[in-house]
Amino acid sequence: MTLTIKQSGNIAVVTVDNPPVNALSQALRQGLWSAAETLDSDPSVEAVVLICAGRTFIAGADVSEFGRPPLPPHLPDLVTRIEKAAKPWVAAVHGSALGGGFEVALGCRFRVATPSASVGLPEVRLGIVPGAGGTVRLPRLAGPALAADMITSGQPVRAVRAQEQGLIDAVVEDDLETSAIDFVRLALDRPLPPPLCERSVPVVDASFWETTAKTVAQRAKREEAPLRALDCVRKASEGGFEAAMRFERETFLDLRASPQAEALRHVFFAERAAPRPPELRATTPRQIRSAAVIGGGTMGAGIVAAFCDAELPVTLVERDSAALERGLSNLRSIFEGSVKRGKISSDVAEKRLSGVTATTDYGTLADVDLVIEAVFEDLDVKRDVFSRLSAVCRPDALLATNTSYLDPEQIAAGIKHPERFLGLHFFSPANVMKLLEIVPTRDTAAVTLATGFSLARMLNKIPVRAGICDGFIGNRILKVTRAQAERLLLSGVAPQAVDSAMRRFGLPMGPFEAQDLGGLDIAAFQRQAARKRGETPFAPVAERLCGLGRFGQKSGGGWYDYEKGDRTPKPSAAVERIIAAEAASTPQRKWREDEIIDCIVLPMINEATKILDETIAARAEDIDLVQIHGYGFPRFRGGLMHYAEKRGIGDVVAILEGFADEGLVEGPCDLLRRSVNSGRLGSP
Ligand code: 3HC
Numbered sequence: 001m002t003l004t005i006k007q008s009g010n011i012a013v014v015t016v017d018n019p020p021v022n023a024l025s026q027a028l029r030q031g032l033w034s035a036a037e038t039l040d041s042d043p044s045v046e047a048v049v050l051i052c053a054g055r056t057f058i059a060g061a062d063v064s065e066f067g068r069p070p071l072p073p074h075l076p077d078l079v080t081r082i083e084k085a086a087k088p089w090v091a092a093v094h095g096s097a098l099g100g101g102f103e104v105a106l107g108c109r110f111r112v113a114t115p116s117a118s119v120g121l122p123e124v125r126l127g128i129v130p131g132a133g134g135t136v137r138l139p140r141l142a143g144p145a146l147a148a149d150m151i152t153s154g155q156p157v158r159a160v161r162a163q164e165q166g167l168i169d170a171v172v173e174d175d176l177e178t179s180a181i182d183f184v185r186l187a188l189d190r191p192l193p194p195p196l197c198e199r200s201v202p203v204v205d206a207s208f209w210e211t212t213a214k215t216v217a218q219r220a221k222r223e224e225a226p227l228r229a230l231d232c233v234r235k236a237s238e239g240g241f242e243a244a245m246r247f248e249r250e251t252f253l254d255l256r257a258s259p260q261a262e263a264l265r266h267v268f269f270a271e272r273a274a275p276r277p278p279e280l281r282a283t284t285p286r287q288i289r290s291a292a293v294i295g296g297g298t299m300g301a302g303i304v305a306a307f308c309d310a311e312l313p314v315t316l317v318e319r320d321s322a323a324l325e326r327g328l329s330n331l332r333s334i335f336e337g338s339v340k341r342g343k344i345s346s347d348v349a350e351k352r353l354s355g356v357t358a359t360t361d362y363g364t365l366a367d368v369d370l371v372i373e374a375v376f377e378d379l380d381v382k383r384d385v386f387s388r389l390s391a392v393c394r395p396d397a398l399l400a401t402n403t404s405y406l407d408p409e410q411i412a413a414g415i416k417h418p419e420r421f422l423g424l425h426f427f428s429p430a431n432v433m434k435l436l437e438i439v440p441t442r443d444t445a446a447v448t449l450a451t452g453f454s455l456a457r458m459l460n461k462i463p464v465r466a467g468i469c470d471g472f473i474g475n476r477i478l479k480v481t482r483a484q485a486e487r488l489l490l491s492g493v494a495p496q497a498v499d500s501a502m503r504r505f506g507l508p509m510g511p512f513e514a515q516d517l518g519g520l521d522i523a524a525f526q527r528q529a530a531r532k533r534g535e536t537p538f539a540p541v542a543e544r545l546c547g548l549g550r551f552g553q554k555s556g557g558g559w560y561d562y563e564k565g566d567r568t569p570k571p572s573a574a575v576e577r578i579i580a581a582e583a584a585s586t587p588q589r590k591w592r593e594d595e596i597i598d599c600i601v602l603p604m605i606n607e608a609t610k611i612l613d614e615t616i617a618a619r620a621e622d623i624d625l626v627q628i629h630g631y632g633f634p635r636f637r638g639g640l641m642h643y644a645e646k647r648g649i650g651d652v653v654a655i656l657e658g659f660a661d662e663g664l665v666e667g668p669c670d671l672l673r674r675s676v677n678s679g680r681l682g683s684p
């Protein structure tokens with residue numbers, strides 16, 4: 001960490017350089033404190049510009065210090081020190097001023113920013129509230145409604161919008177340091193605005209807080225921080241500055257020590273580590289400037305949309321002109337949906353779609369950098385596609401399959417230059433879901449793999465390396481989830497009781513509702529393939545439902561009944577009869593909700609541990625990311641493996657053994673048993 005002070009006439013410039021993101025470590029807090037002391041006593045200085053080196057302004061408190069006792073100078077005191085400095089400070093923001101970084105900027109008398117900068121208070125994403133006056137000063141700058149929205153959502157705001165909202169004073173196009181110096185020189189000629197601690201908050205109706213609390217609670221699901229953050233904004237709006245600062249600090253310290261915050265910090269670091277696995281750090285990826293997607297069905301259209309969103313030129317290839325027209329229509333509906341939901345304007349949608357070339361001619365792919373295959377899940381069809389690609393594409397073009405269950409090595413058999421082949425397993429809807437499983441074959445070169453990871457970054461995805469097995473990481477665990485859910489039905493639990501238990505655990509949907517939404521046919525097709533391989537998949541009730549054409553919402557019924565045009569699941573008498581018939585020889589028992597959850601989640605942990613032991617996943621954290629970003633596992637629980645560790649591996653093993661004695665689950669695997677003493681599945 002370095003902090004330098006230089007002078008330009010009567011203006012001092014304090015430059016912070018604390019790579020990678022200028023986080024407010026203890027050393028930096030101390031450095032800024034000393035700078036405020038020095039500059040206050042320097043009569044030649046009339047104002048101070050605070051600017052940062054590197055890719056960003058101060059990105060926040062140093063999250064890696066959160067597990068340790070806080071050391072002085074504490075951030076709230078530092079912000080107050082800057083606010084009370086004898087000379088006005090101006091924050092010169094580039095990149096992101098987030099969390100503690102924005103709080104420091106709020107302590108400054110002025111804020112100027114480059115057009116690409118953004119500001120925000122994302123603390124709730126870490127399970128905490130702003131802890132250095134953010135909830136107290138922001139309502140004084142922007143009013144309670146905007147402050148409540150920004151703080152409870154954690155969403156940052158881009159500079160131009162932030163200026164319109166009064167969060168920053170100027171957006172500057174030219175050199176930031178020079179512009180900030182010019183800005184503050186002019187400001188010195190006029191009476192200074194009062195610091196935020198001396199301003200009052202506009203009064204809002206009491207009903208505002210009740211209505212907002214309802215919205216926030218709905219959005220936060222079971223996360224604690226957003227509602228606690230709203231309490232802080234309310235306190236800041238209704239009480240005095242000092243009392244609100246104390247209330248915020250108490251809330252911050254309380255939440256910082258909470259299990260949710262610990263879990264969310266774990267996810268924060270896992271997400272940041274994911275794009276750069278240590279084994280690939282020395283490999284330079286290839287550049288991807290153009291791509292093609294083969295197949296414009298559910299997945300292909302979504303993958304094309306993801307490329308459009310990343311503003312990468314993409315070619316969509318279909319097998320004939322009718323299928324191409326359907327593919328384009330799938331793609332258009334994705335963008336129409338985004339426009340309807342207000343995510344993008346129709347102009348932006350049109351612009352993004354204009355980057356797509358549509359064709360049935362594989363010959364046009366001679367010069368693309370990457371091709372992703374998303375055709376039917378059929379080995380022969382896929383092999384035929386790759387033999388055509390291998391004939392027309394450049395020898396260094398990356399070739400990828402989006403297969404869910406087939407073996408990528410069999411798909412790639414016989415292609416030219418197999419070192420440029422890999423699996424890129426997107427999740428549906430591919431333009432929305434963040435997870436990308438990256439599946440190398442035994443021939444995949446390091447540069448191909450590294451390019452897969454860099455592509456994930458370009459597409460704003462979270463990449464996780466997965467080994468080859470049936471279902472890779474995510475779908476292999478999903479199979480266990482579904483089998484356990486059916487076992488529960490046979491031992492006396494209704495589908496709606498299973499779904500409501502899993503929702504209470506924090507999933508957005510229960511396993512049966514989710515199957516009805518996605519359709520039961522894909523899994524039925526997989527079971528058929530598994531039986532051909534000599535396996536005996538367990539899905540007695542699902543099998544009967546598919547036999548009756550009950551494929552889920554799209555066929556008017558699945559695990560539940562649906563009325564036309566209504567997606568509300570209604571318990572089905574027909575399904576109850578099938579369950580009763582299938583359950584005839586299974587012992588029935590009474591189930592508590594926590595037992596229902598354990599009977600699904602603990603076998604998932606068991607399977608995930610086997611996946612780790614077989615090195616299908618390299619790290620426990622990777623499994624956490626797969627669960628959170630591919631399957632909606634609650635982020636505030638830190639993912640499946642983090643949850644297992646916090647629950648206690650000994651507990652997990654003991655409960656699994658009890659269920660195994662009842663014939664409800666497989667017994668705990670070796671690695672799980674071996675981990676009881678350390679209590680750890682992830683890296684120490
Ligand atoms: N503390 C510690 N390390 C941090 C950090 C932080 N606040 N923010 C980022 N890092 C680290 C990352 O772990 C990563 O480390 P690595 O290189 O060893 O893997 C490195 O910085 C780079 O991070 P990214 O890969 O995310 O870099 P990008 O350039 O893609 O993104 C960013 C930059 C937008 C600033 C992004 O890092 C980010 O959003 N950071 C988090 C910001 C945040 O949440 N701030 C609030 C913190 S809580 C707080 O301030 C409490 C206060 O109210 C008291």
Ligand code: NAI
Pocket residue numbers: 294295296297298299300317318319323327373374375376377378381385402403404405425426427428
């Ligand atoms: P889909 O049936 O919706 O689409 C497949 C498309 O491929 C069709 O439009 C078809 O016309 C086209 N196609 C078939 N043969 C072709 C050829 N020779 N050349 C060009 N186009 C051809 O299937 P879906 O659901 O999009 O799945 C595609 C792949 O993605 C499968 O391998 C599937 O396992 C995988 N996948 C599916 C997920 C899902 O949720 N649907 C999730 C992740 C992966």
